[in-house]
Amino acid sequence: MALARAVAAPRTLAYALWAWRWHLMVQPDIGVRLAVSEEAER
Amino acid sequence: MEAGDGWIVTGAQAWKVADHYARSDRDALEQEVVAMRGQIHAARVTEANYYVALFDASLALEDARLEVAEQLTQRALEVGTALGDPIVQNQYGAQLLAVRIAQGRGVELEPVIEMIAAAEPGIPWRLTLPAVLADAGRAQEAADELDRLMDGGIRDLKQDGNYQVFLLLLSSAAHVLRHERTAGWARDRLRPYRGVRFTGGVFAVTAGTGSAALGLAEATLGRFDDAEALLLEALDSDRRVRSRYWEARTGSWLAGVYALRGAVGDAERAAETAALARLIAEPAGLGSVLLHLGRHGL
Numbered sequence: 565m566a567l568a569r570a571v572a573a574p575r576t577l578a579y580a581l582w583a584w585r586w587h588l589m590v591q592p593d594i595g596v597r598l599a600v601s602e603e604a605e606r
Numbered sequence: 607m608e609a610g611d612g613w614i615v616t617g618a619q620a621w622k623v624a625d626h627y628a629r630s631d632r633d634a635l636e637q638e639v640v641a642m643r644g645q646i647h648a649a650r651v652t653e654a655n656y657y658v659a660l661f662d663a664s665l666a667l668e669d670a671r672l673e674v675a676e677q678l679t680q681r682a683l684e685v686g687t688a689l690g691d692p693i694v695q696n697q698y699g700a701q702l703l704a705v706r707i708a709q710g711r712g713v714e715l716e717p718v719i720e721m722i723a724a725a726e727p728g729i730p731w732r733l734t735l736p737a738v739l740a741d742a743g744r745a746q747e748a749a750d751e752l753d754r755l756m757d758g759g760i761r762d763l764k765q766d767g768n769y770q771v772f773l774l775l776l777s778s779a780a781h782v783l784r785h786e787r788t789a790g791w792a793r794d795r796l797r798p799y800r801g802v803r804f805t806g807g808v809f810a811v812t813a814g815t816g817s818a819a820l821g822l823a824e825a826t827l828g829r830f831d832d833a834e835a836l837l838l839e840a841l842d843s844d845r846r847v848r849s850r851y852w853e854a855r856t857g858s859w860l861a862g863v864y865a866l867r868g869a870v871g872d873a874e875r876a877a878e879t880a881a882l883a884r885l886i887a888e889p890a891g892l893g894s895v896l897l898h899l900g901r902h903g904l
Contacts, residue, residue, distance in 0.1 A: 574614055575613055578613035578614045578617050581614060582617050585617075585621045586766055586807060587765070587766050589766065589769065589805070589807065590765045590766065592798040592799050592816075594625050594628045597628075598622060600618075601618035601619070601621045601622045601625065604614050604617065605614075605615050605618045605619070
């Protein structure tokens with residue numbers, strides 16, 4: 565994700581975030597999951 | 607806004623839909639889908655229409671509108687195919703299986719499960735078999751499958767977006783089959799998910815609540831009072847999220863627990879709970895619910 569941000573590749577960043585969220589679904593604290601999406605929306 | 611930025615925002619919104627569901631917040635879920643549609647239009651991220659199509663099908667199943675859910679599942683397949691989405695076949699298989707399981711006819715897709723399991727080795731599709739075989743009355747084959755999993759096959763289950771769906775399917779299969787080894791295994795993994803509603807990845811497939819899955823495991827292990835408390839908690843969540851489908855499924859499980867416990871007043875509780883589940887299940891064609899009530903003579 566850092567590399568995608570550095571080279572301004574938003575679609576690569578989007579895929580990285582998607583993969584992160586996919587694995588984050590095992591997180592029982594929903595606030596943690598939401599925080600990642602809310603950060604991505606900013 | 608660049609197309610890539612739109613991708614990031616719509617992707618974030620897609621996951622938030624699942625998060626709202628996990629918290630039993632139907633209003634926030636629906637508002638998020640509306641916001642996502644607006645974002646797709648504003649940022650011209652047409653590929654994300656596939657996810658909205660998946661959510662439409664999922665909502666129809668939550669509402670226990672099975673025919674509509676199947677039509678919308680088909681529509682999602684068409685939208686995803688037209689957009690060239692790489693996961694379209696897998697998602698279609700998952701959504702269609704969810705509808706068939708709701709109907710109590712999951713076993714009709716046994717050849718499809720075998721086919722996708724071979725084509726998509728990264729997703730442990732065979733873990734769906736114990737539940738669908740048990741519903742079809744093929745108890746020995748289903749129990750053999752659970753034995754195989756508990757003897758080591760379960761290592762295929764990854765901790766990712768599909769994890770919760772498989773936990774519910776395995777716990778419910780173990781409950782029907784009285785498979786204590788699987789129930790004990792599931793209980794240990796389900797404890798952190800009490801109060802959390804389950805989805806398969808984004809809101810494309812739902813799997814009730816962690817409370818219900820845990821309640822089924824406790825009941826299988828003979829801890830009926832714990833099971834009752836958990837299933838009542840699950841029923842409350844089902845009603846808050848306005849899921850007619852899961853309300854009926856959970857109700858059938860709770861009625862079955864009352865029938866198994868057999869304490870003073872449980873026969874009346876079982877009959878009353880079963881009647882409420884049947885009120886939803888019969889007109890909606892929820893064969894899964896009627897099948898479970900029938901197992902307990904309700």
